[in-house]
Amino acid sequence: MTPPRLDFWFDFASTYSYPAALRIGPLADEAGVAINFRPFLLGPIFKAQGWTSSPFNLYPAKGGYMWRDLERICADLALPFRRPDPFPQNSLIAARVALVGLQESWGEEFCLEIFRAQFGDGERIDDADAIGRILARLGIAAEPVLKVAQSDDNKRRLRDQTQEAERRGIFGAPTFITADDEMFWGNDRLERALRWAQRSI
Amino acid sequence: MTPPRLDFWFDFASTYSYPAALRIGPLADEAGVAINFRPFLLGPIFKAQGWTSSPFNLYPAKGGYMWRDLERICADLALPFRRPDPFPQNSLIAARVALVGLQESWGEEFCLEIFRAQFGDGERIDDADAIGRILARLGIAAEPVLKVAQSDDNKRRLRDQTQEAERRGIFGAPTFITADDEMFWGNDRLERALRWAQRSI
Numbered sequence: 091m092t093p094p095r096l097d098f099w100f101d102f103a104s105t106y107s108y109p110a111a112l113r114i115g116p117l118a119d120e121a122g123v124a125i126n127f128r129p130f131l132l133g134p135i136f137k138a139q140g141w142t143s144s145p146f147n148l149y150p151a152k153g154g155y156m157w158r159d160l161e162r163i164c165a166d167l168a169l170p171f172r173r174p175d176p177f178p179q180n181s182l183i184a185a186r187v188a189l190v191g192l193q194e195s196w197g198e199e200f201c202l203e204i205f206r207a208q209f210g211d212g213e214r215i216d217d218a219d220a221i222g223r224i225l226a227r228l229g230i231a232a233e234p235v236l237k238v239a240q241s242d243d244n245k246r247r248l249r250d251q252t253q254e255a256e257r258r259g260i261f262g263a264p265t266f267i268t269a270d271d272e273m274f275w276g277n278d279r280l281e282r283a284l285r286w287a288q289r290s291i
Numbered sequence: 292m293t294p295p296r297l298d299f300w301f302d303f304a305s306t307y308s309y310p311a312a313l314r315i316g317p318l319a320d321e322a323g324v325a326i327n328f329r330p331f332l333l334g335p336i337f338k339a340q341g342w343t344s345s346p347f348n349l350y351p352a353k354g355g356y357m358w359r360d361l362e363r364i365c366a367d368l369a370l371p372f373r374r375p376d377p378f379p380q381n382s383l384i385a386a387r388v389a390l391v392g393l394q395e396s397w398g399e400e401f402c403l404e405i406f407r408a409q410f411g412d413g414e415r416i417d418d419a420d421a422i423g424r425i426l427a428r429l430g431i432a433a434e435p436v437l438k439v440a441q442s443d444d445n446k447r448r449l450r451d452q453t454q455e456a457e458r459r460g461i462f463g464a465p466t467f468i469t470a471d472d473e474m475f476w477g478n479d480r481l482e483r484a485l486r487w488a489q490r491s492i
Binding site: 152155158260261262274275278282 | 340350352353355356359360363460461462463474475476477479480483
C-alpha cells in the first residue's frame, strides 16, 4: 500500500518555513505520510499582489511581531535562531540547486542544511559561493551541481514550479497540500495537514 | 492571590476572532487565567497600512483560503459556521455597545452572542436594529443601552481603545497580550498565550 502523501511547498527565504522544514520529517514518519518537497519562489507571487519585498518588511508591526514569534517558536523547539541579514535572502540559486538535489538523493538534506545555515547560523544563502560551501559540507562537488542548476532546463523547471504554486492558490509559505487538494498554510498548520493526509487515502 | 491576566483584543468583524471568543472562556478557566475583553476597530489600523477593506477581500487567494480554513476549524470545534454577507460587517455599533456591557455584568455574554449571531447564524450585526434584537435576546432593554453606547463619551472610549491597540503594535485580530507585554496573534496562538500568562505572574 502506498502511504498518503503531502506536498510541502516552501521558499528558502520564508521564515516560518524554517521550523516547518525541521519538524516535518519526524512528524511525517510518525504519521506514516510521505512528504514531497516543493521549493518555489514567493517573489513573483508577492509581486503579483503589488508587494516589492516581504510583507514583513512592508508592514513593520507585523514584521516585528513575526521575529518575536519565530524566536519563541524556535526556543520551544530548541532550534537555534538568528535573523538573516539582509532579510529576505535571495533564494533563487538555493531553489534551483534544491530542484537538482531532489532528483538525486541529497535534496532533502540540502534543503534542511540551507534552512539551518540561514536561520540557525546566520549564514548568507544568496549567492553561488554560499551555496557551494553548503554543498561542500554535505560532501557534494559544487561545480557540476551549480552548472546543472543554472542550465536553461532547470531554470524553466523552477519557473514551472512557481507557476504551479500560483495556479494552486498558494499565497505564502510554508503551504501543505494533500492528495485531495486540501490546502494548509503556515507552520502552525503542519499537524492538521498531516492528519488530513492520513484520512484522505 | 490575583490570577494572571490576559488581554483579549478583537474586532467583531474578524473571522478568526469567532472561534477564539468561543474557546477562550473554558480554556482560561482551566488555565486559571483572567481574561480582559478588549474590543477595538481594525478598520483604522488597516487604513493606516493603506488597506480600504479586509485584506481577505483585497487578496482573494488569501481570502479564499481563510474561508476554507475557518470552516475546517469550526467543524473541528462543532461550531456552526456561516459566511457573513456582506463581509466584513461594520462592527462600530457592536463595539460601542460591548464597551458599555463590559462595564456592567453582561459584556462578555453580549460579545459571544454577537459572534454566534454573525458567524453561526449568518445574522447582520451592522446596525442599531440588529444589535437591539441581540440585546433583547439577552433580556436587556436596547434603547437606553444604545443611547449610552452612542454618547460622545463612549465614542471617545472606543477611539481610545483602538488607539491603544495601534500603539501596542496590534495589526490584526484576535491578539492576546500578557501582563508582561508579550503579544500573540491569531486563534491558533491562544493556548500558547495562556501558557505564557501562567508563567508571567
